[in-house]
Amino acid sequence: xxxxxxxxxxxxxxxxxxxxxxxxxxxxxxxxxMVALYGPSGSGKTTLLLLAAGLVRPDAGTVTVEERxxxxxxxxxxxxxxxxxxxxxxxxxxxxAGVSAVENAALKLLADQGSLMQARRRARPWLGRVGLDxxxxxxxxxxxxxxxxxxxVARALANDPVLLLADEPTGSLDSERGRKxxxxxxxxxxxxxxxxxxxxxxxxxxxxxxRAVVLRDGKLHExxxxxxxxxxxxxxxxxxxxxxxx
Amino acid sequence: xxxGTLAWFYGRRLRVHWMQELLAGxxxxxxxxxxxxxxxANSSITGSAQQMLTAIAGDATLQIAARDSxxxxxxxxxxxxxxxxxxxxxxxxxxxxxxxxxxxxxxIDLVGVDxxxxxxxxxxxxxxxxxxxxxxQGILLPASIGRTLRLPSRADAESAPTVSLDxxxxxxxxxxxxxxxEAEIGPLANALIGVGSLPYVQRVxxxxxxxxRIIVHAKPGAESTVRRELTALAGDRVTVARVDSEITxxxxxxxxxxxxxxxxxxxxxxxxxxxxxxxMLLTMPERRRAIAELRIHGxxxxxxxxxxxxxxxxxxxxxxxxxxxxGDVLSRAxxxxxxxxxxxxxxxxxxxxxxxxxxxxxWTGGVVVTCLVAAVSLLDLRSPHPTxxxxxxxxxxxxxxxxxxxxxxxxxxAFIAAATTAMVVLAPSTTVVGLLGITVATVxxxxxxxxxxxxLLDAPARHLRMNSLVLALRALRATSIRSLxxxxxxxxxxxxxxxxxxxxxDLVNGLDRNFADYLTxxxxxATTGGDENSLTTQSFPTGTALERLxxxxxxxxxxxYFGGMLDVAGRRAxxxxxxxxxxxxxxxxxxxQGNAATAGDLIRGGGWAAVSxxxxxxxxxxxxxxxxxxPPRECAHTGSPRRSRTSDGDRARSSxxxxxxxxxxxxxxxxxxxxxxxxxxxxxxxxxxxxQRWGPTxxxxxxxxxxxxxxSRRSRGRAWRASRRSxxxx
Numbered sequence: 001x002x003x004x005x006x007x008x009x010x011x012x013x014x015x016x017x018x019x020x021x022x023x024x025x026x027x028x029x030x031x032x033x034m035v036a037l038y039g040p041s042g043s044g045k046t047t048l049l050l051l052a053a054g055l056v057r058p059d060a061g062t063v064t065v066e067e068r069x070x071x072x073x074x075x076x077x078x079x080x081x082x083x084x085x086x087x088x089x090x091x092x093x094x095x096x097a098g099v100s101a102v103e104n105a106a107l108k109l110l111a112d113q114g115s116l117m118q119a120r121r122r123a124r125p126w127l128g129r130v131g132l133d134x135x136x137x138x139x140x141x142x143x144x145x146x147x148x149x150x151x152x153v154a155r156a157l158a159n160d161p162v163l164l165l166a167d168e169p170t171g172s173l174d175s176e177r178g179r180k181x182x183x184x185x186x187x188x189x190x191x192x193x194x195x196x197x198x199x200x201x202x203x204x205x206x207x208x209x210x211r212a213v214v215l216r217d218g219k220l221h222e223x224x225x226x227x228x229x230x231x232x233x234x235x236x237x238x239x240x241x242x243x244x245x246x
Numbered sequence: 247x248x249x250g251t252l253a254w255f256y257g258r259r260l261r262v263h264w265m266q267e268l269l270a271g272x273x274x275x276x277x278x279x280x281x282x283x284x285x286x287a288n289s290s291i292t293g294s295a296q297q298m299l300t301a302i303a304g305d306a307t308l309q310i311a312a313r314d315s316x317x318x319x320x321x322x323x324x325x326x327x328x329x330x331x332x333x334x335x336x337x338x339x340x341x342x343x344x345x346x347x348x349x350x351x352x353x354i355d356l357v358g359v360d361x362x363x364x365x366x367x368x369x370x371x372x373x374x375x376x377x378x379x380x381x382x383q384g385i386l387l388p389a390s391i392g393r394t395l396r397l398p399s400r401a402d403a404e405s406a407p408t409v410s411l412d413x414x415x416x417x418x419x420x421x422x423x424x425x426x427x428e429a430e431i432g433p434l435a436n437a438l439i440g441v442g443s444l445p446y447v448q449r450v451x452x453x454x455x456x457x458x459r460i461i462v463h464a465k466p467g468a469e470s471t472v473r474r475e476l477t478a479l480a481g482d483r484v485t486v487a488r489v490d491s492e493i494t495x496x497x498x499x500x501x502x503x504x505x506x507x508x509x510x511x512x513x514x515x516x517x518x519x520x521x522x523x524x525x526m527l528l529t530m531p532e533r534r535r536a537i538a539e540l541r542i543h544g545x546x547x548x549x550x551x552x553x554x555x556x557x558x559x560x561x562x563x564x565x566x567x568x569x570x571x572x573g574d575v576l577s578r579a580x581x582x583x584x585x586x587x588x589x590x591x592x593x594x595x596x597x598x599x600x601x602x603x604x605x606x607x608x609w610t611g612g613v614v615v616t617c618l619v620a621a622v623s624l625l626d627l628r629s630p631h632p633t634x635x636x637x638x639x640x641x642x643x644x645x646x647x648x649x650x651x652x653x654x655x656x657x658x659x660a661f662i663a664a665a666t667t668a669m670v671v672l673a674p675s676t677t678v679v680g681l682l683g684i685t686v687a688t689v690x691x692x693x694x695x696x697x698x699x700x701x702l703l704d705a706p707a708r709h710l711r712m713n714s715l716v717l718a719l720r721a722l723r724a725t726s727i728r729s730l731x732x733x734x735x736x737x738x739x740x741x742x743x744x745x746x747x748x749x750x751x752d753l754v755n756g757l758d759r760n761f762a763d764y765l766t767x768x769x770x771x772a773t774t775g776g777d778e779n780s781l782t783t784q785s786f787p788t789g790t791a792l793e794r795l796x797x798x799x800x801x802x803x804x805x806x807y808f809g810g811m812l813d814v815a816g817r818r819a820x821x822x823x824x825x826x827x828x829x830x831x832x833x834x835x836x837x838x839q840g841n842a843a844t845a846g847d848l849i850r851g852g853g854w855a856a857v858s859x860x861x862x863x864x865x866x867x868x869x870x871x872x873x874x875x876x877p878p879r880e881c882a883h884t885g886s887p888r889r890s891r892t893s894d895g896d897r898a899r900s901s902x903x904x905x906x907x908x909x910x911x912x913x914x915x916x917x918x919x920x921x922x923x924x925x926x927x928x929x930x931x932x933x934x935x936x937x938q939r940w941g942p943t944x945x946x947x948x949x950x951x952x953x954x955x956x957x958s959r960r961s962r963g964r965a966w967r968a969s970r971r972s973x974x975x976x
Contacts, residue, residue: 053542055541055542075546075547076546079541079544079545079546079547080544080546081544082542082543082544083543083544083545084544088542088543090542093539094535094536094538094539096258096536096539097258097259097262097263097532098258098259098260098261098262098263099258103258107539107540107543108543108544110247110251111247111540111543111544111545111546111549115248115250115251116250116251116254155543156543
C-alpha cells in the first residue's frame with residue numbers, strides 16, 4: 001500500500017469559527033493507481049493533499065506513505081520525504097523567473113549537494129517525457145500555460161517519486177490541454193508503478209482516473225470505480241525514462 | 247546547499263529583477279552613506295583635535311593654561327621644570343591669527359615653541375623645533391594652507407614668500423620659511439596652524455615674555471603629586487588641568503551637533519531603509535511564491551533561509567560598500583567644513599579621522615538591515631497554510647494587513663507618542679530621543695491612517711459612481727503592504743524634513759536674535775579679524791584708539807567690549823564683557839530665569855555674572871570646577887548655551903575685543919589722516935548689518951539700531967557711511 005489515510009481529521013481554527021477541513025477520511029491508494037479526489041471548492045481536497053505531503057499535520061488519524069507515518073515526521077524529515085519520496089503538482093505551479101524550463105524541472109534536485117549540471121542531466125529526460133525537450137532552454141515567460149504545467153509535472157517527477165499528489169493540475173488549462181496532461185499523468189502512473197492522488201472539481205478530469213472518490217465538507221461520501229486499477233507493476237527504482245539514451 | 251548553487255540562484259534572480267535589486271541597493275547605499283558620513287564627520291572633529299594634541303604634547307598629561315589670550319609670565323616654565331616629579335615641561339604661546347596673502351585669508355592658530363617641546367615626545371615636535379629654528383624670523387605653515395593661499399610651493403631661505411599676519415589687531419609682514427607636509431607633522435598637515443619660534447611669536451603678538459600654556463610631562467607615578475604642586479605654583483590666576491581637558495570640552499561642545507547630525511542620519515537611513523523595503527516589495531509576491539514552491543518540493547527551512555540570507559548578504563554587502571564609498575566622499579566635504587560655532591572656540595583640524603568602528607558599524611548596519619528587509623518573505627515559513635503564497639485570493643499574496651494588526655500598531659503609535667511627549671516635557675534634553683520615538687510612531691500609525699483614508703474615500707466614490715477612484719482604491723487594498731511602505735516612506739521623509747528644517751529654522755532664528763541683540767548696542771564695530779572672529783572673542787589692546795574714536799565728530803559714543811573663551815566646569819564658555827553704559831546687559835530675549843534689570847544693575851556694579859542655564863547646572867555649589875576656576879558670582883541665567891556675561895571691567899581693563907560707536911545724525915564728518923591714528927592697524931570697522939551677516943548662522947537680520955532713534959533713515963545712513971570712512975582711516 002503506497003498511501004493510506006486512516007480516519008484523518010484536520011481542523012482550521014479561525015477567529016470566529018473552526019472549519020473541519022477533513023473530517024474522518026479513510027482512503028487507500030495503491031501503486032500504479034490513479035485516484036481522483038473529486039469535490040467542489042472548499043470540500044477539503046487541498047488539505048487532504050497537504051496532509052499526504054506532510055505540509056500540515058493531522059489533528060487525528062494517521063497518514064502513512066510506504067509504511068512511513070507522515071504525520072510524525074520532523075520538519076527536516078518531512079522536507080526530505082517531499083524531496084525524495086513524493087512529487088507535488090499544483091494548479092498554479094510557480095516557475096522561477098529567469099530560470100529555464102529544464103532548470104525549473106531540476107529545482108528539486110538542487111536541494112541536495114549535487115551540482116547544477118547533474119541536476120539538469122537528471123531532469124532533462126523527464127522534460128522530454130512530457131514533450132518539452134525542444135523547449136528546455138526557454139524561460140517561463142516564453143512558455144504557454146500548458147507547457148508551464150507540463151514543466152511542473154516534470155519537476156514533480158524528477159525525483160522519481162512513489163506517490164504523486166496533483167492539486168487541480170489542469171485547473172488553469174483549457175479542456176483539451178488539460179486532458180492531455182491528465183492522460184500523461186495516468187500513463188506515467190501506470191508505466192512507473194507510481195501512485196497518483198489527483199484532486200479536482202472537474203468530473204471529466206475525474207473520469208480519466210482509475211478510481212474516483214467524492215469529498216464533500218471534509219467527508220468522503222462515496223466511491224466510484226471508473227476503471228480497474230492498472231496492474232501493479234514492479235517499480236523501476238533506478239531507471240529514469242530516457243536515461244537509456246543519456 | 248552548495249555555494250555555487252546559491253550563487254546560481256541569485257544570478258538567475260538578478261537576470262530578471264535587476265532593476266528592483268538596484269533600487270533596493272540604492273536605498274541601502276544612501277542610508278549607509280549618510281550614517282557613515284555623519285559618523286566620520288563627527289568623530290573627525292574630536293579625532294583630529296586629539297591627533298593634533300598628541301602630535302604636540304606626546305606623552306604629557308598635564309598643563310597649565312592661561313584663562314585669556316594675554317597668557318602669563320613665561321618664567322613660570324622654569325619653576326615647573328624644577329619640580330621633582332616633572333620629566334619635561336614646554337611653554338607654548340598660542341594666539342588666534344589670520345594669514346593674508348593677495349586677498350586670500352586663512353585663520354590659524356599661531357603657535358610659538360622652543361626646544362623644550364621635543365622633551366614631550368610628540369611626533370611633530372622635532373619638525374616644529376627644526377622649523378622654529380629655521381624660522382627665527384618667520385613662520386612655518388602646513389602645506390595645505392600654502393595651497394589654500396596659493397603661495398609659491400618652494401619656500402627656502404632665498405625665496406620665502408611674505409604674507410601678512412593679523413594677530414591681536416596688529417598686522418605684520420612675515421616670511422613663510424617652510425611648508426610642512428604629512429611626512430613631517432602627520433595629522434597636523436591638515437590643521438589650521440602656524441608655527442614659529444617662541445621669541446618670534448611673542449614679538450609679532452606683542453606678548454613679550456608671556457606664554458599661554460605650559461605642557462607638563464610628569465614622571466611615572468608622580469602625576470597627582472605634580473598636579474598638586476602645579477596648582478600651588480600657579481595660584482588661582484591660571485588653570486591646572488589634564489592636557490586633554492580641551493578635548494573633553496570639545497566633546498561637550500560637539501555633543502549637540504553630534505545629536506542633530508545623528509538624528510538627521512538616522513531619519514535619512516530610515517527613509518533609505520523604507521526605500522529599499524519598497525523596492526524589495528515589488529518582487530515580494532514572486533519571492534514568496536518561490537519560497538512556497540521550494541518548501542513544497544522539499545527544501546528544508548534552513549536551506550530556504552540560507553538562500554534568502556545569501557542573496558540579502560550579497561546585496562547588503564555590495565550596497566554597503568557602495569554606501570561607504572559615497573559616505574567617504576560626503577565626509578570629505580563635511581570634514582572641510584566643521585560647524586562654524588566650534589571654530590570660534592576651538593582649534594579644529596580638517597584631518598579626517600575614520601575609526602574602524604564607524605566603518606564596521608555602517609557596513610554591518612547596512613547588511614543587517616538588508617537581511618531584515620529580506621526576512622519579511624520568510625514569514626510564510628511559519629504559516630500553517632504553506633501554499634497560501636501560491637494560491638492568490640483577490641489580493642497579491644502577502645500584501646494584506648489585517649485590521650487587528652493595524653489597530654495594534656496604531657495603539658502602539660499612540661502610546662509611543664504619549665510617552666515621548668511626556669518624556670520631552672519632563673526632560674527637554676531628551677528631545678532628540680523623543681524625535682526618534684515620534685518617527686517610529688509615525689511609521690506605526692500609517693496602516694491605521696491608510697485604512698481610514700481608504701474607508702473615507704470608498705463610500706463617496708461608490709455613491710458618486712466614480713469608477714476610476716473605486717478601482718484605484720481596490721488596487722491600493724490589493725497591494726496594502728506595498729502601499730503602506732510607500733506611504734510610510736513619504737511620511738518619514740516629510741516628518742524628517744519638517745523636523746530638521748524646523749529645528750534648523752528655530753536654531754537660526756534663536757542665534758540670529760541673540761546675535762542681533764548682542765550687536766545692536768552700537769552702529770559700528772571695530773574688531774580684529776574677519777569672519778573667523780564673528781563672535782568677537784579675539785581680544786586686542788585698545789591703546790589710545792578709544793579716545794581717538796570718541797574725538798571723531800560723527801561719533802556719539804565709543805565703548806570697549808571684551809570677549810573671550812573660558813573653560814568652566816568642563817565646558818568652554820563664551821565670556822562677554824559689556825560696558826556699563828549699554829542699555830541691556832542681558833537681552834530680554836535671552837533671559838531664562840531671574841530679573842534682567844536687577845541682574846543688569848548687579849553686573850554693572852561688578853563682581854556678578856549672568857550665566858547660561860547649562861553652565862549654571864554644571865557649576866552647582868560644591869563643584870570642584872567652580873571653586874577651581876572661580877567664576878564670577880551668578881545672578882541670572884540666560885537661555886543661550888555656554889554664555890556668560892560680566893561687566894567688562896571684571897574681565898578686561900586693558901584689553902578689548904572691539905569698540906562700538908554710535909553715529910550722530912549729522913553727516914558732517916571729515917576723515918582724519920591715517921597718521922593721526924598710528925601705524926597700520928588691522929582693526930576693521932564693520933557696520934552692524936554686515937556683522938550680522940557674518941554671524942554664526944550667516945543670516946541677515948534687519949534690525950534698526952536703538953542708538954540711532956530719532957534720526958531719519960537717510961541722515962542715519964549718511965552718518966553711518968561717514969563713520970565707516972573715519973574708522974577705516976584708523
